[in-house]
Amino acid sequence: MPRPRSFDEADVVARAREAFAETGFAGTSLDTLLEATGLARQSLYNAFGGKKELFMRAFLSDTAEAVEAVEFIRHGSDSPIGRIRAQLVKMAVAHGSAAAPASLFTKAAVELSARDPEVAATVAAAFEAIRAHYAACIVEAQEAGEIETSADADSLGAYFCALIEGMGTLGGAGVPRATLLDIGFTSLAAVPITELGRAHLGTDDGDWS
Amino acid sequence: MPRPRSFDEADVVARAREAFAETGFAGTSLDTLLEATGLARQSLYNAFGGKKELFMRAFLSDTAEAVEAVEFIRHGSDSPIGRIRAQLVKMAVAHGSAAAPASLFTKAAVELSARDPEVAATVAAAFEAIRAHYAACIVEAQEAGEIETSADADSLGAYFCALIEGMGTLGGAGVPRATLLDIGFTSLAAVPITELGRAHLGTDDGDWS
DNA sequence: CCTGTTGTAGACCGATCAGTCAACAACCCC
């Protein structure tokens, strides 16, 4: 019986995510948010509770997406090591596009994780999940004989976690796509790949002008 | 003949740097700044011009320090590859201390470089300087026979640039020192070190509890 | 000791902040 909403909640969260990713939490005013989402003041309060709550919705959504983007290396038809390489390429392409601001996940982690326990906990959990995804994929590659069994999967997982975070920051600061791709390919040299693994990698880097 | 200032300008910039590093530019109010620096409203305007100008002073100061911290790998008595390793350890220790917020350089790069051209230019120049320092040190190591001559010094420079940026972000988000050290050591595996280089590296990792 | 110059102190400004309130409008069920 109630009057139906004139907006799509998920769509509002997505637009809020863009706004917060552009100017951060403190730098984004409610009026900016209202303009970006198109809804009225009271509607925002009715549907979400307030600025902080809407931010958390957007932040959690972006964090989940960031983890998912890495989780994708766990599945797929090609070899585990090939999937890690493809993931690095994807990261470079995503963060290296011109005028692409840093992701809300990175932005929130830098801006708020030292002050807000909830943000800090979410960021820590996301890092751990990303690290675990990389580590599991590396173990899989070891079982497939693509990576030396002497390699420490956990260390490599944390290493890739730091690397993609750094790539995201550099990309957000304007470093071009080609440089990010170069960084990604260079980083693979830290993985002790076997002869078999090297054969599985191939050399089809695609065309990323 | 004028009345002398009751504060030290460099000291004020240093305190402002801490304040901005904690809460970012938009998140730090003028009142917070006045309390942190101890000076009166008008004194801040007389001496610096305004919030933005004081921020730039603090930001430039922190950026210079960040570049200097890497520039140190160009000099020293031990081998080039050993100096890079020592630098990574230093970064891990600095950013891995408990409750250490991300540096103002990183914070400003993430928060403002997409919006403020002056910040963006400064960040880009700093990244380029850091990359160049690493590259030059790697060339030096190649000339000393510690690194394979086939290695691409420029690529490795950009790679280390991304890596230390990622370490800084992770550290600011609460990742412990031991993990950062692990990441630093793991990253060295991407460098094709010769037998001679490996001998020069040693295994004295120190005690970083 | 007076004067000129500069620093300091606190009141003050309009603008903007996040958030609230009350009147009005739209829709579904009966």
Place this chain on the structure above:
DNA sequence: GGGGTTGTTGACTGATCGGTCTACAACAGG
């Protein structure tokens, strides 16, 4: 086609924002 529930609208609130103005204090040269 009412009634009741919910969404929307825009005016409004006190607090805080960055920045300015004016009165006063401190020092150096004469």
